[in-house]
Amino acid sequence: MQLRGTDAVADGHARAVDLKRHLLLRVTLFALVIGLIASGVVLQQAQERIRSHIARTGGTVERLLAGEATQPRDVFRRSLESMDLSSLDGIGPLLGICVAVEDIYKRPAIQRCFDDGADPPVLVRWLLARVIGPEVSYGGAIGQYPGVKVGEFVVTPNLDSEAVELWHQIRTVLGMTVGILLLNLLVYLPVRRALGPTDAILAVLGRMEAGDLAARMPRPRLIELRRIASGFDHLAERLQKTIAGQRHLAQRLLAVREEERRRLARELHDEFGQCLTSIGAEAAFITEGVRGPQPALLPAARAIASVTAHMMESLQGILLQLRPVGLEEFGLHAGLEELVGGWRRRLPECVFELRVEGQVDDLPDELTVSLYRIVQECLTNALRHAAPGRVTVSLRREADACTLVVEDDGEGTPLSTAGSGLGVLGMHERVEALGGCFAMTRCVPCGMRVEAAFPASAMVEHEEEHA
Known part of the structure; x- marks a missing residue:
């Protein structure tokens, strides 16, 4: 079929x-x-x-x-x-x-x-x-x-x-x-x-294809074209309302997701963090207490202390994934520097480059979190699946757009399956929720390029909501 x-x-x-x-x-x-x-x-x-x-x-x-x-x-x-x-x-x-x-x-x-x-x-x-x-x-x-x-x-x-x-x-x-x-x-x-308005109709179709859902058809003198234009405008208006509702719902879901992540990070930090800290202190006390009278228990006490330290380190990694440290306090630029610097310390054999153009620290919260999460997901995917030798993160803010590009030179996975993961799906959702465009393309001869472009309307709308 x-x-x-x-x-x-x-x-x-x-x-x-x-x-x-x-x-x-x-x-x-x-x-x-x-x-x-x-x-x-x-x-x-x-x-x-x-x-x-x-x-x-x-x-x-x-x-x-x-x-x-x-x-x-x-x-x-x-x-x-x-x-x-x-x-x-x-x-x-x-x-x-x-x-x-x-x-x-x-x-x-x-x-x-x-x-x-x-x-x-x-x-x-x-x-x-x-x-x-x-x-x-x-x-x-x-x-x-x-x-x-x-x-x-x-x-x-x-x-x-x-x-x-x-x-x-x-x-x-x-x-x-x-x-x-x-x-x-x-x-x-x-x-x-009579058919002269068809050029204007085609121009309107081109604008809508480019994403301008506010474009409307002219009203030709030919009654058949007038009916077609009227029906098309009605469908375009319904589509615009539907997409606006979907974007609002997606933004709400993203906000709820981020709030849930903050709550989980707070609960983990307050409950599990304190518990692990208490266990670590008790293990240290037991180690000192059994060092003389019962030396046979010393290895078990040290094992408890080691496991507790490992769990604390894992918890810190989970907290970093759930809630970036310093993103709200110091801004997006510093948060990206910290994120790329963490990977640079873990993988010194890979070259990481971060380029930031324009003022990005005063972006709306939704856009700031989305940009950070997209970079985080791209770096995780590239370093987990592609084994690159160089990764470049470029963020540029202009008067009418904000563009993020992440490139790597790794072998990676085939492009047909690169967009099937939940992480890529999440990036799609974040970009579309803010009215942007998302693209993932294969580089020549190897590597992957991920590009996310956000319009100025997303920043204005979110800035007004925040205010």
Whole structure:
């Protein structure tokens, strides 16, 4: 099912189109196709008309030429010298033909084309010549009395005249095509104007994707987009309230957790600490008391003192984990120095570096504790699982953000399982509760980078609550 969902999303991205561009392209292609088809039909009709016209005109031309042929006085001399095709002057321009006459020896005698003198476009004439071809013609013989053949004639279409007529028809087709394109433009402009707010809608979506849940949709004139914007704003408002409630609950849980830790630390310090101190004092008294009379009990007394000292040391470590010493009294900078210095004393072979930029001691209590706990958890994870040679802690406070970065060069665990522990989950919860961003990435060639960024709104809100 997951694969199908992924494929569906991929198909959805593949089928995504720009409505305005898609509409403009479709109608333009439609107009061009209509123009090409209409032009082809006009050419086909012109070809059929010219073929039929030449076939019908040939007989008429033959009769006119036969009447024009003069009767020579010498019956042994047959000549076409007196012919000038004047019999076709009246009808020739209407027929749109060319006539070529040859004598009986196949020598050209006369050739005329009858047209109205108009010059067609060169491309149209060339195209018409390619469509008609040279085979469209009508041939016949010219005879003189008494039935003697004196020459031959060939009637062909006048391409200039036919091209002019064809150009008039093509211009009509082009006018229709331009009309469709103009209609396309008239449709495209209102659609573009109606869909213009989509850019503003996409900008609002980008702001919300970046985390600005206060962004709201514009109100377009198109009623469908207006309904979508209204529904989206309603969902965004509900989401904003839900996230605000979750953050408030998370902050409350973190505050309760820290308060519980303080209570446990106080109880452990007051009860177990005093008890262990009393046991240690009693063990020392027993050791001095049995040193002379009962030396056999001396090892047991020393063992009790050693176990008590070990328990006291373990209790001090637990108290440090539950409640950082000096964090509330001396500030975050000193608390981090103490935390990093403790690890530096325990692991002298590892290089620890702490960088603090800006004033961090006046941060709100919730943010201060969260930053300290994140650094504490990062150092524990790195030194427990990665065996690094260098660990760098960078904390920078600016006017609009507070950023914490912890980097190490250890081998560590795979990134796919690095965020599955309770410690990482706790860091996520702390950052999200304050409206920040948390990221854990693998460094190249080795190591891990943990980054937590807190916005200025978190500091302002918490500072106001504290006040």
